[in-house]
Amino acid sequence: MHIHNLSQQNSVLNAFISEIRDISVQKDRMRFRRNIERIGEVLGYEMSKNLNYKPISIETPLGTSSMNVIENEIVLCSILRAGVPLHNGLLNYFDTAENAFISAYRHHEKNSESFEIIVEYLACPNLEGKTLILADPMLATGQSMVSTFEALKPFGIPKEIHLVSVIGAQEGVDYVDRHFDKTTHLWVATVDENLNDKGYIIPGLGDAGDLSYGEKLQH
Numbered sequence: 267m268h269i270h271n272l273s274q275q276n277s278v279l280n281a282f283i284s285e286i287r288d289i290s291v292q293k294d295r296m297r298f299r300r301n302i303e304r305i306g307e308v309l310g311y312e313m314s315k316n317l318n319y320k321p322i323s324i325e326t327p328l329g330t331s332s333m334n335v336i337e338n339e340i341v342l343c344s345i346l347r348a349g350v351p352l353h354n355g356l357l358n359y360f361d362t363a364e365n366a367f368i369s370a371y372r373h374h375e376k377n378s379e380s381f382e383i384i385v386e387y388l389a390c391p392n393l394e395g396k397t398l399i400l401a402d403p404m405l406a407t408g409q410s411m412v413s414t415f416e417a418l419k420p421f422g423i424p425k426e427i428h429l430v431s432v433i434g435a436q437e438g439v440d441y442v443d444r445h446f447d448k449t450t451h452l453w454v455a456t457v458d459e460n461l462n463d464k465g466y467i468i469p470g471l472g473d474a475g476d477l478s479y480g481e482k483l484q485h
């Protein structure tokens with residue numbers, strides 16, 4: 267797997283990541299969502315340098331200009347709920363992308379800390395020969411990414427796969443590295459060392475879905 271950890275270089279991204287982690291700033295849900303969206307925009311921009319381009323010519327009022335534009339047919343897939351603001355950020359830049367949505371959540375048996383990933387809702391276009399971008403802000407154990415990709419398999423074989431995440435735990439990065447093809451790219455804003463025994467990234471930011479949309483009742 268090609269791992270692109272954007273925190274290895276200082277950039278404006280540092281400010282957005284600091285704000286989503288900061289316990290006093292992250293309580294502002296609108297700002298939290300917008301920061302995730304902004305990180306999606308930056309990750310999308312960096313990823314775009316890795317896509318394929320074709321030349322087009324453009325008529326201006328005074329002449330003809332030529333330009334290279336993206337030729338990949340992009341399908342942007344995000345994992346509900348926390349994936350939605352990241353999806354919006356990526357879609358801000360990939361205007362013509364097709365879109366897929368999938369639900370994946372952790373199901374805990376009563377009084378148990380272990381969980382399984384349940385996939386219920388799935389809406390997806392044909393993936394055959396397309397460039398699949400799989401977006402989820404938190405890459406903790408990596409199981410949601412892998413279960414999601416398993417669920418997408420009946421929709422066709424993508425030409426290339428880009429995983430996009432905001433915070434990855436090293437364990438999750440290693441897990442997707444083991445489970446995805448070696449041609450897959452991972453674009454991650456930053457990587458933390460640890461996961462706690464509930465599968466939360468440490469220091470991470472807490473619960474990205476709750477911070478974006480409010481707490482939910484367990485079911």
Ligand SMILES: O=P(O)(O)OC[C@H]1O[C@H](OP(=O)(O)OP(=O)(O)O)[C@H](O)[C@@H]1O
Binds near residue numbers: 372383402406407409
């Ligand atoms: O790498 P993993 O260990 O699979 O964990 C990451 C998953 O956890 C979060 O979703 P969550 O289950 O909290 O759902 P939510 O988006 O509805 O809050 C996150 O958005 C990922 O989908």
Ligand SMILES: O=c1cc[nH]c(=O)[nH]1
Binds near residue numbers: 348406466470472475
């Ligand atoms: O740290 C984590 C791990 C999974 N999901 C989150 O929202 N946060």
Ligand SMILES: [Mg+2]
Binds near residue numbers: 348474475476
């Ligand atoms: Mg959550």
